[in-house]
Amino acid sequence: MYGIDDLDVLVVYNASVAQSAGVPDETSLHPFLLNSARASYNESYEYFLSTCRANGLTAGLASSADVTGPGICQTYWTSTPAGWIKMSQSARSLHIFDKISPTNALRSAERTLLLSDVSVTPFNDLDLFTIFFDKLKTYTKLPEYAIPTVEIKSSKFADLKSSLHQLRDLCHNHPYSNDFSPQIILKDRYGAGGNYVYKTKDNQISEIRSLIRRHDTVSFVIQPFLYFNKGFAYQNRPTATDIRLIFHHEKLLFSYIRQAKAKDFRCNQHQGGKIIYVDKQTIPDSVHKIAKKIIRRINKPGSLYALDFVISNSGRVYFLEGNIGPGISWDINEKTDVKMCKRLIRSIVGELATRISS
Known part of the structure; x- marks a missing residue:
């Protein structure tokens, strides 16, 4: 051509x-x-x-x-x-x-x-992309590790009541229901970066409905708000923290934690969260054990992906979400961030070179 x-x-x-x-x-x-x-x-x-x-x-x-x-x-x-x-x-x-x-x-x-x-x-593997891109499918695939998640079908009061009732049932029947607060997280079903993520009261249907109607092009799911501000204490300083493990060929490439800014629960860097790269030993063994179980379940040995976790205040590990395309951008002011992102890029390109030559 x-x-x-x-x-x-x-x-x-x-x-x-x-x-x-x-x-x-x-x-x-x-x-x-x-x-x-x-x-x-x-x-x-x-x-x-x-x-x-x-x-x-x-x-x-x-x-x-x-x-x-x-x-x-x-x-x-x-x-x-x-x-x-x-x-x-x-x-x-x-x-x-x-x-x-x-x-x-x-x-x-x-x-x-x-x-x-x-x-x-x-x-990236197409099937794994579908599972991790859709937060509802993530929960459906891995319900024993993930936070209960329910679809919001529409902004109609009847649909909202039905979804909230379904979520309450899931939480009530959860073996560790005390980990969940009465507050509700409303989040973009296909979103990233902490965008379109809101915390509301369980009984504030009007507020939830208003948010959904304000963002009528966004598909939402709801989850219970998990108490996790004291679950993981990096250097003995507890704060709302999530843990990201990045795997390639089912091997841990590197890991980091993200700490939410003051008075926020969203740990994403785009929402003011702070990234701290940590070694494998800094991550609790309980997180590594759950990660290994998820890796075996999804069974995609050739893939690159990230697994995000939070630890509840009671010390239990919850799978937050998976990311099939972890970012390869860096903060130019953070030398460690540049170093680790370059390492990730070299791993990706090395895999591409192997595929192309085979």
Whole structure:
């Protein structure tokens, strides 16, 4: 096919975040806008592409808005030590590093088209992506480890009452029901980064309904609020903390904790949470034991994924969620963050090189 560059690897990123290489220069000379919260992605993805080159792989980065067929994008970005370069011709690859979140019909259609041929292989396992992308499916797959989760079908009072009743039953029948507070967590079923996550009272149906109607494009689930502000005390300082373990080939690549900012329960970095990298020994054995059980259950030995946990105030471990595409961006002011993210990138590219050469 004329005018198409065949690449070994093509990174395809959400169009809501990444700019098309077809945008005018006055709009952007970088795939991620310099005046945005994701400006640092330019550095991390330049490192991704340079690591591909060091491994003998040709690679590019494209916006999901440029997807025109299976494994094909109409324009793409590449990089050199001098900076980013816009490529006006199409790119094609059989190996896709997929960073599209199908949170709406448009993104879903782009991702479906991109992966619509069996010869096009995403880096991440498709079945595992489906389980971890959907918080309800995560609970359905792993109910004995996860926090009880119920779908909100609509903002109708009858549906809300039904969902709340179902959640109360799940909590009541849970072997450790005392771990749960009367408060309710309302969260985006397909969300990330702590966005669209709210804490409300159990009986405040009007408040829940108002939030759902205010965000009518978001699909929500509800969970009980878990008491966890004293469950894990890093350096003897208890605070709301979650624990992330990142696995590749079922081996622990590295781990870190995230501490919520004062008066918040959301530990996500985008919500002001603080990341602290820790060694394996810092993580309680009880967390490692549950992680091993989950790894055996999902049985995806070739995959890269993160498992997030919290420890209740009573000391019990709960699986919070899985992440099939842990971020490879870094905080340029944190040397450890840069070091560990580069390590993750090298692991990803090494896996891609192995797949391509086999």
